[in-house]
Amino acid sequence: MTLRHDWTKPEVEALFALPLNELLFRAATVHRTHFDPSEVQISQLCSIKTGGCPEDCNYCSQSSKFETPVKATKLMEVEKVLADARAAKAAGASRFCMGAAWRNPKDRDMEKVTTMIREVKAMGLETCATLGMLTPAQALELAHAGLDYYNHNLDTSEEFYGEIITTRTYQDRLDTLASVRDAGMKTCCGGIMGMGESVADRASMLVTLANLPAHPESVPINLLIPADGTPLAGNPRIDGIEFVRTIAVARILMPHSFVRLSAGREGMSAELQAMCFFAGANSIFVGEKLLTAANPDVDSDKALFAKLGLKPMSIAGTESAQAA
Numbered sequence: 001m002t003l004r005h006d007w008t009k010p011e012v013e014a015l016f017a018l019p020l021n022e023l024l025f026r027a028a029t030v031h032r033t034h035f036d037p038s039e040v041q042i043s044q045l046c047s048i049k050t051g052g053c054p055e056d057c058n059y060c061s062q063s064s065k066f067e068t069p070v071k072a073t074k075l076m077e078v079e080k081v082l083a084d085a086r087a088a089k090a091a092g093a094s095r096f097c098m099g100a101a102w103r104n105p106k107d108r109d110m111e112k113v114t115t116m117i118r119e120v121k122a123m124g125l126e127t128c129a130t131l132g133m134l135t136p137a138q139a140l141e142l143a144h145a146g147l148d149y150y151n152h153n154l155d156t157s158e159e160f161y162g163e164i165i166t167t168r169t170y171q172d173r174l175d176t177l178a179s180v181r182d183a184g185m186k187t188c189c190g191g192i193m194g195m196g197e198s199v200a201d202r203a204s205m206l207v208t209l210a211n212l213p214a215h216p217e218s219v220p221i222n223l224l225i226p227a228d229g230t231p232l233a234g235n236p237r238i239d240g241i242e243f244v245r246t247i248a249v250a251r252i253l254m255p256h257s258f259v260r261l262s263a264g265r266e267g268m269s270a271e272l273q274a275m276c277f278f279a280g281a282n283s284i285f286v287g288e289k290l291l292t293a294a295n296p297d298v299d300s301d302k303a304l305f306a307k308l309g310l311k312p313m314s315i316a317g318t319e320s321a322q323a324a
């Protein structure tokens with residue numbers, strides 16, 4: 001099957017509107033053509049620099065523009081990050097993702113961050129970082145340190161974007177993604193559902209992702225975690241079936257990508273998560289914390305995997321799936 005980069009919005013809106021059983025059947029068929037549907041890739045997050053961010057992303061507990069309970073911290077010491085990475089590996093994670101609440105990394109931070117990447121990679125883990133906007137030179141520096149993935153989300157459609165963030169443009173994000181690709185790293189790029197966007201916005205964001213020069217190898221689909229003090233704190237949770245539809249459409253559009261059932265699993269029923277996995281999600285974050293928000297505890301995820309007959313994917317499995 002050739003990968004398409006010419007999806008249109010009406011075509012994708014029509015996928016969203018399919019009867020659910022039809023949509024799920026199509027998505028599950030695409031999923032099992034390219035992956036073992038019983039395998040789920042496991043990532044763990046580490047907030048290497050929390051809070052005090054100058055950006056105004058309306059959903060984010062780490063923005064300094066809003067009064068939130070999150071305390072700003074300095075960049076973590078390398079040894080502490082490595083201890084967290086060792087624990088993540090012992091808990092079964094195959095990828096360790098280092099996140100910083102920055103608009104962009106400062107040159108003075110790069111040495112510490114590249115040391116973290118080099119050392120985490122040396123532990124036999126896949127490495128991922130999310131540090132804000134990058135220059136082409138910074139992207140190359142990260143790639144040379146051994147960074148496998150760079151996470152930088154579009155978050156929502158270009159049309160709705162201005163309602164959520166004003167301090168960086170959609171084009172800024174696309175430029176950073178281009179620098180990441182040009183440096184030879186894999187992109188991790190997705191968005192957040194439940195910020196007040198329409199189904200047309202969800203379709204539009206997925207069209208933008210699928211029509212990039214290369215599909216992001218990893219596509220996180222986050223469910224908004226309403227954070228105290230942010231403008232979206234009072235947003236109602238979106239309907240579970242609407243969320244599942246988004247996962248299914250992402251799977252159909254980007255057949256070889258890892259689609260991550262990302263933020264927002266805390267409080268989701270086992271049934272809803274099972275539907276997401278059936279719809280083609282094949283990656284999750286484990287560990288009790290995401291960056292600042294809660295995630296299901298390790299034991300409840302183990303129980304969920306046992307109940308659903310899912311197994312963690314090894315790094316070798318991740319790499320061979322992507323080479324296919």
Ligand code: SAM
Nearest residue numbers: 059060100101102130132153222223224225263
């Ligand atoms: N500061 C960097 C940046 O934004 O580029 C990296 C960290 S940032 C927290 C990474 C992503 O987490 C955001 O792009 C957003 O999609 C997601 N995220 C942040 N807060 C969230 C929330 N409350 N609910 C769901 N997803 C969230």
Ligand code: DTB
Nearest residue numbers: 099130220262263290291292293
């Ligand atoms: C992504 O798309 N989701 C992760 C990761 N990329 C960095 C972050 C989720 C953050 C959830 C809110 C919090 O922990 O503050």
Ligand code: SF4
Nearest residue numbers: 053055057060063101
């Ligand atoms: Fe800053 Fe990232 Fe939060 Fe936006 S999402 S406020 S850039 S930490």
